Amino acid sequence: MAASSRMTVAIHALTWMALTCPRRPGGVVTSDKIAASVNTNPVVIRRILGGLREAGLVVSVRGQGAGVKLGRPPESITLKDVYEAVEPEPLIALHSTLPSQECPVGVGLPPVLQGVYGRAEGAMKEELATITIADVLKKTLAAA
Amino acid sequence: MAASSRMTVAIHALTWMALTCPRRPGGVVTSDKIAASVNTNPVVIRRILGGLREAGLVVSVRGQGAGVKLGRPPESITLKDVYEAVEPEPLIALHSTLPSQECPVGVGLPPVLQGVYGRAEGAMKEELATITIADVLKKTLAAA
DNA sequence: CGTGTTGTAATTGAATCTGTTACAACACTA
DNA sequence: TAGTGTTGTAACAGATTCAATTACAACACG
Numbered sequence: 476m477a478a479s480s481r482m483t484v485a486i487h488a489l490t491w492m493a494l495t496c497p498r499r500p501g502g503v504v505t506s507d508k509i510a511a512s513v514n515t516n517p518v519v520i521r522r523i524l525g526g527l528r529e530a531g532l533v534v535s536v537r538g539q540g541a542g543v544k545l546g547r548p549p550e551s552i553t554l555k556d557v558y559e560a561v562e563p564e565p566l567i568a569l570h571s572t573l574p575s576q577e578c579p580v581g582v583g584l585p586p587v588l589q590g591v592y593g594r595a596e597g598a599m600k601e602e603l604a605t606i607t608i609a610d611v612l613k614k615t616l617a618a619a
Numbered sequence: 620m621a622a623s624s625r626m627t628v629a630i631h632a633l634t635w636m637a638l639t640c641p642r643r644p645g646g647v648v649t650s651d652k653i654a655a656s657v658n659t660n661p662v663v664i665r666r667i668l669g670g671l672r673e674a675g676l677v678v679s680v681r682g683q684g685a686g687v688k689l690g691r692p693p694e695s696i697t698l699k700d701v702y703e704a705v706e707p708e709p710l711i712a713l714h715s716t717l718p719s720q721e722c723p724v725g726v727g728l729p730p731v732l733q734g735v736y737g738r739a740e741g742a743m744k745e746e747l748a749t750i751t752i753a754d755v756l757k758k759t760l761a762a763a
Numbered sequence: 764c765g766t767g768t769t770g771t772a773a774t775t776g777a778a779t780c781t782g783t784t785a786c787a788a789c790a791c792t793a
Numbered sequence: 794t795a796g797t798g799t800t801g802t803a804a805c806a807g808a809t810t811c812a813a814t815t816a817c818a819a820c821a822c823g
Contacts, residue, residue, distance in 0.1 A: 505769090512722040513719070518815090538767085538769090539823065541821080568627060570657070570658070571781065572658050574631065578635070587759050591750055596743070602742035606735055660783060666801090669801075680799090683791030685798070685799040685800060
């Protein structure tokens with residue numbers, strides 16, 4: 476399956492905000508400017524910012540001179556926070572149709588897999604939790 | 620996106636084979652029987668078995684009395700082996716369109732994310748590597 | 764009241780997944 | 794040698810998801 480790129484767009488937006496917001500009057504940037512850096516449509520950005528806003532990672536300002544800014548210092552935003560804000564679905568799906576209830580495997584397997592998948596996803600999130608937006612910005616500027 | 624259930628179907632098939640093959644003449648089972656336990660179409664099963672066969676996890680027998688059997692003892696097949704056999708795509712996608720090459724974030728971010736995503740996926744696979752098909756079968760029968 | 768931006772709904776086109784039908788290839792058996 | 798049961802694979806349909814886009818109401822400031 477082609478995975479979604481929401482995580483990537485969200486990290487891009489937050490990293491760009493961490494770099495750019497401090498230089499702007501009011502400390503806010505517009506979805507239009509973020510979209511130009513990501514090279515996509517501003518609505519795509521606003522949709523993803525919606526998830527980040529619900530999680531408190533960004534704050535919106537409306538009216539004249541509107542825009543968005545980070546809701547917390549970039550040192551305190553981990554990639555786990557971002558992942559949970561934009562990818563609510565479990566990583567690996569269970570059966571698409573209920574397996575045979577006549578069969579011990581069909582009955583017993585789903586709960587076992589649920590536990591296994593939860594631990595696997597947890598391990599991935601733990602790794603993501605070790606990296607912050609500030610880290611990503613620093614590495615990004617060092618590479619360029 | 621709704622993640623694919625290939626991983627789940629593959630584990631179901633292998634677990635069922637570990638349980639059932641020893642009881643059958645020739646030690647093989649048919650995709651039809653596996654499909655009955657998973658509650659799906661035999662072609663879906665054969666498609667997924669194709670990936671498992673390429674990875675050496677199962678072996679096919681053709682002709683009269685045909686079927687499939689495990690290619691290795693279930694104690695030696697980890698869920699990491701299964702994952703890599705059926706999910707070749709990376710877990711988290713990079714940008715769907717090339718980001719702005721005028722912007723240091725657009726230029727520098729993708730390689731940074733590639734590294735981060737690789738480590739995250741590695742952490743997930745490491746967790747999956749700690750569990751074998753034999754473990755899954757044992758837990759499944761214990762639960763039922 | 765005009766302006767620029769946000770938030771969100773609706774639509775489009777492409778891609779992917781599951782399920783299905785169809786059929787050639789294969790190897791055993793009678 | 795013909796019949797049989799299964800595999801492997803191609804092709805297709807329907808559902809779902811994704812990114813991108815258009816459109817527009819809500820908002821708050823000048």
